[in-house]
Amino acid sequence: MIYEVKIIKPDGSLKEVISSERLEKMYWDTFYKNEDNIGLVTAPKAQVPSWVKQRLDLNYPDPVNSGS
Incomplete structure (x- = not known):
């Protein structure tokens, strides 16, 4: 359950409810938007540092x- 939110200005008066x-x-719109952005592989492939590759x-x- 989500309760209403009262936004108060710095002077103490009510700005918005x-x-x-x-x-x-707003919550469900954000939830579905984020779900659409998730793929099978969400993290990029980690790069091997060049010194490790050379070694x-x-x-x-x-x-x-x-060539042999």
Whole structure:
């Protein structure tokens, strides 16, 4: 359950009252928008630092591209 929200100005007077229906609509609109943006893979692939790649290339040369 979502309750209405009263927004008060710095001087203490009432600025706005947001109804529970409006808050509920805002919540579900945001929820569905965020759900649409989620894919199967949401996180980008982590990049291997260059020093790690260089060390791995020295220790484990690629047999396909080594030319031997």
